[in-house]
Amino acid sequence: MAVLEIHDLHLRLGDQDLVRGLNLQLRPGRLHAIIGPNGTGKTSLLRALFGELRPRTGELRLHGRSCSPRSLAAWRADIGYMPQDTQLDLDLTALEVVVLGRLQRLSMRLSDEDLQAAYAVLHDLGIAHLADRPVHALSGGQRQMVLFGQVLLRQPRLLLLDEPVSALDLKHQMQLMEHLSERTVRQDWISVAVLHDLNLAAQFADELIVLGEGRLQAAGPPAEVLTAERVEHLYHVRVDVRLDADGLPHLRTLRAPRAARPGPADVRT
Structure with missing residues (x-):
């Protein structure tokens, strides 16, 4: 079984310690949301898992193989990574961007299988009508869906998504998360997504990873994990937490008590 192991990870940017002493085991077939x-x-944790940010100390292992500068290409071969920044200035169509998910196996000529698989992903995501549109002319939400299609086509063993729904409306948020959840189980992926919407994370994640301080x-x-006490401590807001059906x-976030309003005697005429 392919397991992602994180041992005593310490991440530092400049003189700032971001993560200290992180130990986790993430198993396939489960969606893990980082909140x-x-x-x-x-985001720094995702970058470290992709091999883009070198830990100060600690070790990362995926199905028994360590991540190191010398083995970075082999490490990334099994990873699909969708960063937060979806700006694309490429002169490519949406279909061509999705096809790049198979970059490691593409030759000078696209196979019919690659094109059909890319079209199938676009159709499944409800964006087949964007196939021939230049990706630089798409909205931020449309670009997010196209890039999500690219990582799906890659068929990774480890999927890393940084705020994948940040530019999407409610319909497409649910659509993307449903696809992510369903494919994680069906393909036996280890999926890790950074999410800011705690209700969305609670609805779709099998496991929450809470970072703070x-x-x-x-x-x-x-x-x-999502108790009112923990949320209030970390986010410094009042919340009401209840279990659904x-x-x-x-x-549900709660507003701070309102200041006393002036009574009728305080109103000047």
Whole structure:
């Protein structure tokens, strides 16, 4: 079984410690959502898992193989990575961008199988009508869906997504997360996504990874992790947390008490 192992990981940017002493085991067939306040190292952790940011200390292992500068190409061969920045100035169509998901196996000529697989992904995501559109002319949300199609076509063993729904409307947020959840189980992927929407994370993630104050604050099923006390401590907001009909936590933020309003005697005429 391919397991992603994170041992005593320490991430540092400049003179700032982002993550200290992180230990995790992530198993296939499960969607892991990384949550936490801004500046707690969520994106940095994904970059480290992709081999883009070298840890100060610690070790990463995927199905028994360590990540090192010498083995970076082999490490990334099994990874699909979708960064947060979706700006694409390439003179390519949406279909061509999706086909690049098979870059490691493409030759000078595209096979009919590659094209059919790319079209199938676009169709499944409901964006087949964008196939011949230049990707630089697409909206931010459309580019996100196209890039998501690219990582799906790659058929990775480890899938890393940094805020994949940030530019999507509600319909496409649900569509992307449904595809991600379903394919993670069917393809037996290890999927890791940074999400800011805690309700979306609770609805779709099998396991939440909570980062805060430079350390792992909690890891486990949403119903165990998303308590009002933990959310209020990390995010400094008041919340009401209740379980829905499926036993999943649903969060509602609460406004601070309003200042006393002037009474009739205080109103000048």
